[in-house]
Amino acid sequence: MGKFIVKRLLQCVLILFFVALIIYAVMRCLPTSYVESIARQRSSLPGSKSYTEWLAQLNAVYGLDVGIFRGFLKWLASAVRLDFGDSWQYNVPVMEKFKDVIWYSFALGAVSFFFELIISIPAGIIAAVKQYSKIDYAVTVIALIGVSLPTFFFATILKLVFSIKLGWFDLYGMVGRYHEQLSAWGQFGDIAKHFVLPTCTIVIISIGSMMRYTRTNMLEVLNSDYIRTARAKGVAENKVISYHAFRNTLIPIVTIVGGSIPGLFSGALITETLFQIPGIGYISYQAMVGGDIPFSMFYMIFMAVLTLLGTLIADILYAVVDPRVRVN
Amino acid sequence: MAKKKEVLEETTVETVETPEKEEQLALDDERRIKVLSPSMLVWKRFIRNKLAIVGSIFIIAMFVFAFIGGIVSPYGESEVFRKYTDLTKDYAGITQNTELRYSDLSATDFPSIAKAKFVMAINKGEENFKSDDGSSYTIETIGEKGEESYAIFREGTLVSIASKLIYDAVEEGYVPTLDFRYAAEKAKAAGEENFTADGETYKLAKVEDDDVIFDSKGNELIYISDFIVNPIGDSEFIPVEQKAALKEAIEKNEEKITYDGVDYKIKRENLQWLVKSGQEAYVIDTYSSPSKAHWLGTDGNGMDVLTRLMYGGRVSLLIGFIVVAIETIIGVILGGISGYFSGWVDNIIMRIVDIFNCIPTTPLIIILGAMMDAMRVDPTLRMIYLMITLGVLSWPGTARLVRGQILSLREQEFMTATEATGISVSRRIFKHLVPNVIPQLIVICTMGLGDVIITESTLSFLGLGVKFPFASWGNIINAVSNVYVMTNYLFVWIPAGFCILITVLGFNFIGDGLRDAFDPKMKR
Numbered sequence: 083m084g085k086f087i088v089k090r091l092l093q094c095v096l097i098l099f100f101v102a103l104i105i106y107a108v109m110r111c112l113p114t115s116y117v118e119s120i121a122r123q124r125s126s127l128p129g130s131k132s133y134t135e136w137l138a139q140l141n142a143v144y145g146l147d148v149g150i151f152r153g154f155l156k157w158l159a160s161a162v163r164l165d166f167g168d169s170w171q172y173n174v175p176v177m178e179k180f181k182d183v184i185w186y187s188f189a190l191g192a193v194s195f196f197f198e199l200i201i202s203i204p205a206g207i208i209a210a211v212k213q214y215s216k217i218d219y220a221v222t223v224i225a226l227i228g229v230s231l232p233t234f235f236f237a238t239i240l241k242l243v244f245s246i247k248l249g250w251f252d253l254y255g256m257v258g259r260y261h262e263q264l265s266a267w268g269q270f271g272d273i274a275k276h277f278v279l280p281t282c283t284i285v286i287i288s289i290g291s292m293m294r295y296t297r298t299n300m301l302e303v304l305n306s307d308y309i310r311t312a313r314a315k316g317v318a319e320n321k322v323i324s325y326h327a328f329r330n331t332l333i334p335i336v337t338i339v340g341g342s343i344p345g346l347f348s349g350a351l352i353t354e355t356l357f358q359i360p361g362i363g364y365i366s367y368q369a370m371v372g373g374d375i376p377f378s379m380f381y382m383i384f385m386a387v388l389t390l391l392g393t394l395i396a397d398i399l400y401a402v403v404d405p406r407v408r409v410n
Numbered sequence: 411m412a413k414k415k416e417v418l419e420e421t422t423v424e425t426v427e428t429p430e431k432e433e434q435l436a437l438d439d440e441r442r443i444k445v446l447s448p449s450m451l452v453w454k455r456f457i458r459n460k461l462a463i464v465g466s467i468f469i470i471a472m473f474v475f476a477f478i479g480g481i482v483s484p485y486g487e488s489e490v491f492r493k494y495t496d497l498t499k500d501y502a503g504i505t506q507n508t509e510l511r512y513s514d515l516s517a518t519d520f521p522s523i524a525k526a527k528f529v530m531a532i533n534k535g536e537e538n539f540k541s542d543d544g545s546s547y548t549i550e551t552i553g554e555k556g557e558e559s560y561a562i563f564r565e566g567t568l569v570s571i572a573s574k575l576i577y578d579a580v581e582e583g584y585v586p587t588l589d590f591r592y593a594a595e596k597a598k599a600a601g602e603e604n605f606t607a608d609g610e611t612y613k614l615a616k617v618e619d620d621d622v623i624f625d626s627k628g629n630e631l632i633y634i635s636d637f638i639v640n641p642i643g644d645s646e647f648i649p650v651e652q653k654a655a656l657k658e659a660i661e662k663n664e665e666k667i668t669y670d671g672v673d674y675k676i677k678r679e680n681l682q683w684l685v686k687s688g689q690e691a692y693v694i695d696t697y698s699s700p701s702k703a704h705w706l707g708t709d710g711n712g713m714d715v716l717t718r719l720m721y722g723g724r725v726s727l728l729i730g731f732i733v734v735a736i737e738t739i740i741g742v743i744l745g746g747i748s749g750y751f752s753g754w755v756d757n758i759i760m761r762i763v764d765i766f767n768c769i770p771t772t773p774l775i776i777i778l779g780a781m782m783d784a785m786r787v788d789p790t791l792r793m794i795y796l797m798i799t800l801g802v803l804s805w806p807g808t809a810r811l812v813r814g815q816i817l818s819l820r821e822q823e824f825m826t827a828t829e830a831t832g833i834s835v836s837r838r839i840f841k842h843l844v845p846n847v848i849p850q851l852i853v854i855c856t857m858g859l860g861d862v863i864i865t866e867s868t869l870s871f872l873g874l875g876v877k878f879p880f881a882s883w884g885n886i887i888n889a890v891s892n893v894y895v896m897t898n899y900l901f902v903w904i905p906a907g908f909c910i911l912i913t914v915l916g917f918n919f920i921g922d923g924l925r926d927a928f929d930p931k932m933k934r
Binding site: 093096097098100101104105108109112219222223226227230234235238239241242246352355366367371372373378381382385386389390 | 461770772774780860868872874884910918919
């Protein structure tokens, strides 16, 4: 097991190295005039560094003055020390900005994930148990609609109905107008209120795949021999479902849930942008659109790390949870 | 061989009703057995799936809507509609002049300080005054008391005319000389009909209560009145005839006049009159509500929403198909090679798959989109770049699927047979292995189409995908970034959203139905 983890970790490092190389190369292949014009734009802002200073900083952090591979090594050397340079958009070190915003994203992600799980797993199981019933059809249709709904469209409809027509929530932002005057609990409630619509959006959009995953796995388990045996023994149907079947369905579910945990940090780019929640998604979106190369580089590497971590955790959990895998 | 076996297993036996008098058929007689090929079985299972049928109807409807609708629609993709509308515009301000207004030779000859002295002088009834710089001025009063005007001489030279009368030139830009004014004022005060100035003879006459000066050829040159008419807004020239008409209306206390086919409204504000013109303006027909001509109204650019939806559907569907084609081609080739050869080739290709799987697609495309924005890349080129980027970034899933399937198929007997008969490797992969993966490929492609359409519309919504003038469902919904549009013009963005939803839902229903239909374990 330890050997397996070490092997996978080394693999991840190797993959990450190449991913970083590709991302760096893409950034370097952006026409240089673009980089220069961004530096020029930045330098023309009031209170900013001069153009030559910006370019010098660029060269220092990104090694733009040397070849792609040498420049990459230079960038990598500071990146492994978690020094990703200064953000052009926010005029602070990238890591500082990151630390400021990441917890908003995590809170949004975690709350949404929690609701997603408590809705989709029971729904998926009921659909599987009552296969081809009306409930099953309803779950399938809802799941597919969730998968097919474009985030931006659904979020806009939610805004129209709940913010504009009913006036229950604010259209944008994470805090209300009188946030500063509220008590600590009031401030918490204020933020929670602003998180309702984004959470709804994320939950509805993402429950579909989890529902279907649960349903498929539950069906597979229900068709297996040990369930038939249990039924043949005369075990009560309730017990068959909740004890024999459910526990076995949990294997793939735990695996995928574990694998999704790093994803909670990735931020919901579209949702955060639409609701202007200053999490990592919205902040990065602004940075990317504003041509903030240091922040964009960091964000993409961060996303790659999260993806790798997700698969790694899923693989390890799979072996941990399922004794049949551990033997091999 | 494996395929053959499947056929035998899946053969459905249906007893055909035998008429009594016919010969007795053996139980396994060909005529008593209806043989269904695997594809027919798949088809039968597919059409039994209600959701799949609904999905197919959605997709067919969307195709008809996008590809045939675009031809049938009488409008073009970026045809802008205009309409006539009544615009009330502030047209002119009119003031009745009660003060002396100066027409100076030049600013230096009669400075404002001297003007102040002049005013003091006439108040006292003096005929001479001195300015601070020592020059002495002579005042000549023209006309009767109450309607008088003054000519001011500085050491014998005429430097200014101070008068309550306004001289409006018929021709735009014509400014009468000072000598002309002097002669004209004198003639008017004396009631003479002719006067001479600058060596030419002019005629003064009354035309419908207005004093008009004609030149020697009898052309109208100047209208004299005590009304000042200032055009408002764009400095357009108001013809004297119109000024006369406005003046007449004011004198008669009328509130409305029509001049040259245009309606004017006159409103009095103290000693001023504001004239508003009800001009018919030809403007772009933006956000017009659904009507017979535009079933879904027009958008912010004055384009027909329904037609934009049709063309947007073409773009979205085409992009979907091209991207899926790119990812399938790359995925099948790399997955096929990887699964067939295994060993180090497999290892390398799988690591490449891992790497591509890790590259965050959306951020990368957003950055590229922002870059192309900054570089002002042509919209057509952008669309091509978008398709290539999406295709190149999304093949790993397909490659993994193909590889996994081929790994298990490779061990089966029919592959041993191909090896024994000496078929070349590429033929073995692409002729014997890949066709067996096609069911799963079709499923993943159908679902993939939906994903691509969502990704593309999201990017277009953010303004980083398909750009104007091309329509795309995403960039139609982009209008909601303006909250006013979002609240008040639902007909602009709601239909586009439903188009995306229905199309993607259709592809997902079909994919789902196909997956069930292809699954041999499925017994229904």
